[in-house]
Amino acid sequence: MIGxxxxxxxxxxxxxxxxxxxxxGDPQALVSLLERYQHRLYRFLVRMVHEPxxxxxxxxxxxxxxxxxxxxxxxxxxxxxxLFSIARNLAIDYLRRARPESLDEPLPSGDSRAEMIAGxxxxxxxxxxxxxxxxxxxxxxxxxxxxxCEVITLRFEEEMKLEEIAETLDIPLSTVKTRLRRALDALRxxxxxxxxxxxxxxxxxx
Amino acid sequence: xxxxxxEHEISRERMALAVAGALDExxxxxxxxxxxxxxxxxxxxxxxRELAGAxxxxxxxxxPPAMVERARTQMVAHLMERTEQRANHRAMAWLLLFAxxxxxATWPILRFVxxxxxxxxxxxxxxxxHLLIGYTILSWLAAAGTAAILGLRQRRERGLx
Numbered sequence: 001m002i003g004x005x006x007x008x009x010x011x012x013x014x015x016x017x018x019x020x021x022x023x024x025g026d027p028q029a030l031v032s033l034l035e036r037y038q039h040r041l042y043r044f045l046v047r048m049v050h051e052p053x054x055x056x057x058x059x060x061x062x063x064x065x066x067x068x069x070x071x072x073x074x075x076x077x078x079x080x081x082x083l084f085s086i087a088r089n090l091a092i093d094y095l096r097r098a099r100p101e102s103l104d105e106p107l108p109s110g111d112s113r114a115e116m117i118a119g120x121x122x123x124x125x126x127x128x129x130x131x132x133x134x135x136x137x138x139x140x141x142x143x144x145x146x147x148x149c150e151v152i153t154l155r156f157e158e159e160m161k162l163e164e165i166a167e168t169l170d171i172p173l174s175t176v177k178t179r180l181r182r183a184l185d186a187l188r189x190x191x192x193x194x195x196x197x198x199x200x201x202x203x204x205x206x
Numbered sequence: 207x208x209x210x211x212x213e214h215e216i217s218r219e220r221m222a223l224a225v226a227g228a229l230d231e232x233x234x235x236x237x238x239x240x241x242x243x244x245x246x247x248x249x250x251x252x253x254x255r256e257l258a259g260a261x262x263x264x265x266x267x268x269x270p271p272a273m274v275e276r277a278r279t280q281m282v283a284h285l286m287e288r289t290e291q292r293a294n295h296r297a298m299a300w301l302l303l304f305a306x307x308x309x310x311a312t313w314p315i316l317r318f319v320x321x322x323x324x325x326x327x328x329x330x331x332x333x334x335x336h337l338l339i340g341y342t343i344l345s346w347l348a349a350a351g352t353a354a355i356l357g358l359r360q361r362r363e364r365g366l367x
Contacts, residue, residue: 027285034278042269056273063277067284137260155226156261162228177228184222188257 019075030067033079040158041087047153048091050142058094062087080160081167088150088168095146140190148183155180213240217247224251225258305349309342316341 021029041062045055065086073082141152154160154168162180166173217240223229224237241248317337 025285025288027282030281030285031278034274034281038269038274039266042273043266046267052267056270059269059273060277060280063281064284067281067288070285133260134264137257138264141261152261156258157264157266159262177223180226180228181219181222184226184254184257188222191257 018079019073022070022073022079023075025067025071030063030070033066033083034063037080037083041083043157044084044150044153045087045091047141047149047157048088048146049094054094054098058087058090061090065090078164078167080158081164084154084158084160084168085170092146136191140187143190144183144186147179148186151176151179152183152187214244214247217241217244218250221247221251221254225254301349301353305346309345313338313341 018029018033022033042055042059045058045062046052049055049058062083066083069086073079141149144152150169151165154165155162160168162173162176166176169176171179213236217237220229220233220237224234229237237251241251
């Protein structure tokens with residue numbers, strides 16, 4: 001009970017201190033942020049742009065932007081949504097310049113959904129094991145439009161709450177839900193099309 | 207039969223959101239109840255759960271240490287530069303304040319001394335204001351000259367470093 005109370009008390013104080021240090025432009029606060037989020041931010045950028053070299057450039061730019069904006073950080077905002085929104089905006093800017101066609105949000109395909117509902121027998125994916133399955137999944141996520149890719153990776157890989165996703169992407173909560181559903185439908189559609197023969201749907205048990 | 211079918215359809219629609227943890231309590235309850243009574247949907251939901259689990263377990267691409275180090279160096283350098291800029295602005299503000307204070311504070315002394323010197327040299331100023339303006343311009347020119355010399359020296363030192 002006491003431990004719980006202490007934790008509950010320490011939580012906000014720790015966050016406040018970090019926010020205050022950020023706003024002061026304390027290099028140590030930013031360096032510790034970099035150490036804490038390096039892998040997650042890099043993963044997010046890799047998923048968004050699919051090219052490690054580009055993700056590396058965007059990673060550098062993200063942290064420069066973080067350093068520039070640290071003094072204007074709003075302590076009422078979460079650090080995570082703030083960081084990811086900076087990375088996300090840079091990634092979207094890059095995609096807009098380099099691959100403008102990738103930003104058109106595809107309409108959810110009624111057909112693929114119908115096909116998916118129709119069959120739920122044993123999945124051919126059951127045969128695909130380990131790494132192969134992972135690669136398949138990663139490249140299927142990579143084929144999604146950036147709008148879908150970002151909600152999927154923020155929800156399942158970054159394990160952000162829906163509210164945090166809404167804050168990161170600066171969209172209403174209802175839009176987050178709609179996008180998540182469409183993104184997952186699109187992802188399953190892609191996985192099903194990748195099956196050898198293509199006739200069996202589903203992401204079956206391993 | 208129709209009611210049964212629509213319940214079935216609604217459950218299918220909600221499965222993706224359910225594995226994303228995006229259903230509210232009542233939607234979740236309806237889905238759970240349907241899954242308990244419909245074998246097909248239970249199997250389909252297992253597929254969704256499996257997919258969600260696979261996404262959560264995806265390996266994290268590791269950030270290359272050289273890239274992280276570069277980001278750290280750039281970020282710290284940028285912050286140092288900004289801190290120095292702010293310190294320079296602050297120093298400039300203090301210098302301005304100091305210069306004005308000195309000018310105004312030493313004015314009575316100058317008046318006292320100069321009236322003696324002026325009467326000795328037999329120089330008469332038309333108006334006290336002329337002397338004040340002349341003195342202010344002279345002291346500011348001296349301050350600007352000193353600041354320029356200090357700035358140049360600092361730049362040369364930084365160039366050598």
